[in-house]
Amino acid sequence: MISEQENRARLAVYLSKGIGRKAFLELMSLAGSAQSLVTANASEQRHWGLASDWQANWQQADQQLEWLALSPKQHRLLWWDDVNYPRQLQQIDDLPPVLWARGDVSLLSAPQIAMVGSRNATTGGQKIAQEFAQGLAESGLCVTSGLAGGIDAAAHMGALAAHMGQTIAVVGTGVDLVYPARNKSLAESIVASGLMLSEFALGARAEHWHFPQRNRIISGLSLGVLVVEAAEASGSLITAGLALEQGREVFAIPGSIHNPLAKGCHALIKKGQAKLTETVQDILTELAPQLRRFVQSSSQSDTDFSDLSPTAAALLKQIPYDPISADELLMNCQLSASEFASLLMELEISDSVENYGGNKIARIR
Numbered sequence: 001m002i003s004e005q006e007n008r009a010r011l012a013v014y015l016s017k018g019i020g021r022k023a024f025l026e027l028m029s030l031a032g033s034a035q036s037l038v039t040a041n042a043s044e045q046r047h048w049g050l051a052s053d054w055q056a057n058w059q060q061a062d063q064q065l066e067w068l069a070l071s072p073k074q075h076r077l078l079w080w081d082d083v084n085y086p087r088q089l090q091q092i093d094d095l096p097p098v099l100w101a102r103g104d105v106s107l108l109s110a111p112q113i114a115m116v117g118s119r120n121a122t123t124g125g126q127k128i129a130q131e132f133a134q135g136l137a138e139s140g141l142c143v144t145s146g147l148a149g150g151i152d153a154a155a156h157m158g159a160l161a162a163h164m165g166q167t168i169a170v171v172g173t174g175v176d177l178v179y180p181a182r183n184k185s186l187a188e189s190i191v192a193s194g195l196m197l198s199e200f201a202l203g204a205r206a207e208h209w210h211f212p213q214r215n216r217i218i219s220g221l222s223l224g225v226l227v228v229e230a231a232e233a234s235g236s237l238i239t240a241g242l243a244l245e246q247g248r249e250v251f252a253i254p255g256s257i258h259n260p261l262a263k264g265c266h267a268l269i270k271k272g273q274a275k276l277t278e279t280v281q282d283i284l285t286e287l288a289p290q291l292r293r294f295v296q297s298s299s300q301s302d303t304d305f306s307d308l309s310p311t312a313a314a315l316l317k318q319i320p321y322d323p324i325s326a327d328e329l330l331m332n333c334q335l336s337a338s339e340f341a342s343l344l345m346e347l348e349i350s351d352s353v354e355n356y357g358g359n360k361i362a363r364i365r
Contacts, residue, residue: 001082001083002079002082005035006033006034006035007065007077007079008058008061008062008065009033009034009035009037009038009056009061010028010034010079010098011057011060011061011064011065011077011098012034012038012056012057012058012060012061013027013034013037013038013056013057014097014098015057015060015061015064015201016054016055016056016057017054017055017057018051018054021094021095021096021097021199022094023049024097025080025097025331025332026049027048027049027050028097028334029331029334030048030049031048032334033334038056060201063202063203064077064100064201064202067176067202074102074103074191075101075102076100076101076102076105077098077099077100077101078098078099078101078105078108079097079098080095080096080097080098080332081318081332081333081334083314083317084105084106084108084109085099085108086108086109086221087109087318087320088112088220088221088222088223088320089217089220089221090318090320090324090332091220091246091320091322091324092216092220092246093245093246094216095220095332096199096217098199099197099198099199100174100175100197100198100199100200100201100202101175101195101196101197102175102176102191102195102196102197103190103191103192103193103194103195103196104193104194104195105195107142107166107168107194107195108168108195108197108221110141110142110166111140111141111142111223111287111290111291112141112142112143112144112168112221112222112223113136113141113142113143113144113222113223113224113225113226113283113287114143114144114145114218114219114221114222114224114225114226114239114243115129115132115133115136115143115144115145115151115152115155115225115226115228116145116146116151116152116215116218116225116226116227116228116230116235116236116239116240117129117150117151117152117155117227117228117229117230117236117261118150118151118228118229118230118231118234118236118261119148119149119150119151119152120149120150120261121150121151121154121228121229121261122229122259122261125150125151125154125228125229125255125261126150126151126153126154127154128228128253129151129154129155129158129228129229130154130155130157130158130161131158132155132158132226132228132253132280133154133155133156133157133158133159133162133167134158134159134161134162134165135162135280136159136280136283137158137159137162137164137165137166137167138162138163138165139280139284142159142166142167142168142194143155143156143158143159143165143166143167143168144167144168144169144170144218144221144222145167145168145169145170145218146169146170146171146172146211146214146215146218147169147170147171147178147179147183147186147187147190147196148180148183148211149180149182149183150229151228151229151236152169153183153186155167155228156169156186156190156194157186159194160189160190160193160194165193166193166194167190167194167195168190168194168195168196168197168221169187169190169194169195169196169197170197170198170214170217170218170221171196171197171198171200171214172198172200172206172207172210172211172213172214173198173200173204173205173206173210174198174200174201174202174203174204174205175196175197175198175202176202176203177203177204177205177206179205179206197217198214199213199214199217200214211235212235212238215235215238215239215242216242216246218239219239219240219242219243219246219248220242220246220248222243222248223248223249223287223290223291224243224248224249224250224251224283224286224287224290225239225240225243225248225249225250225251226251226252226253226277226283227239227240227250227251227252227253227264227265227268227274228253228265229253229255229259229261229262229264229265230261230263230264230265231260231261231263231264232260232263232264232267233264234264236264237264237267237268240252240268240273240274244273249275249286249287249290250268250273250274250275251274251275251277251282251283251286252264252265252266252268252269252274252275252276252277253265253277253278254266254269254276254278307350308346308347308350308352309343309346311339311343312343312346312347312350312352315333315335315340315343315344315347316347316352316353316363318332318333319347319353319361319362319363320362320363321362321363321364322362323356323360323361323362324360324361324362325359325360326340326344326359326360326361327359329361344361351364352364
């Protein structure tokens with residue numbers, strides 16, 4: 001767990017002008033910590049690639065911290081190296097270095113299925129989405145969507161209608177705002193028993209480019225993506241494409257040949273990019289191997305790590321059960337290359353990780 005000072009410094013750096021996601025992670029790797037970065041002299045900062053007039057954004061950082069203090073249990077900030085940061089998301093390219101969360105962050109460790117579709121969905125499409133979401137939630141999956149109108153809203157409502165149903169809304173604004181405004185009541189219900197999540201800072205309003213960007217998080221969090229209704233050129237197909245790039249399963253529900261909102265689903269199926277889906281069981285059967293890994297992961301979460309050094313145990317918790325590039329893992333850790341290599345050797349000797357070809361490793365306990 002990072003200190004309050006480091007948390008504040010990270011925010012001030014991340015929210016400063018000219019610092020994007022990749023640049024932020026590179027700076028953290030070079031400087032070792034945000035505190036080192038902000039206390040460095042101008043020459044050191046320039047050496048790390050910062051402009052001569054760069055300034056940390058302390059004002060906005062403190063505004064974010066005030067919000068966090070309002071409700072410490074419900075308002076959370078998750079950095080990429082936080083133990084609560086979703087493991088599924090650590091495996092994707094261009095991962096968000098920080099997530100603002102409002103609600104129950106424990107849901108991030110649950111197996112998730114994403115549901116996406118048209119904002120202008122038909123009544124029949126919304127009914128199907130709601131029924132599938134409820135069935136998936138009752139089967140133990142957390143339903144993840146984007147809080148948009150149409151299929152997204154229906155998916156969230158279906159999950160909430162299930163007994164002990166769980167749902168996560170990944171939004172294209174700050175988590176303190178609701179877009180579209182008509183979903184305010186739904187958002188409140190999600191926060192009460194689920195989770196709202198965003199990589200955008202508090203107060204960030206809806207921008208057209210926010211939504212394609214947040215789609216990679218929706219698919220990245222999930223084991224698979226279900227497309228309910230989608231036109232041939234739509235944001236839902238962007239999400240499906242991202243899911244395929246991330247190695248996730250894609251499912252599509254077919255519709256009438258006369259329904260323009262079925263054409264996107266039909267295209268995915270015809271190209272072999274999505275599995276034709278008629279029942280909830282179709283999805284559960286396809287995801288069975290991944291779900292077994294989640295059960296295994298959950299049962300091993302209380303494993304005794306007394307044979308490992310504290311630093312090695314902390315590194316092990318960041319390693320997924322699916323193979324990940326060692327270079328990618330190193331980029332996400334606050335470790336030097338030599339420290340990382342030493343800890344990795346400790347984990348291999350203790351049979352905690354397995355080496356795969358192509359410089360890839362995976363956790364095995």
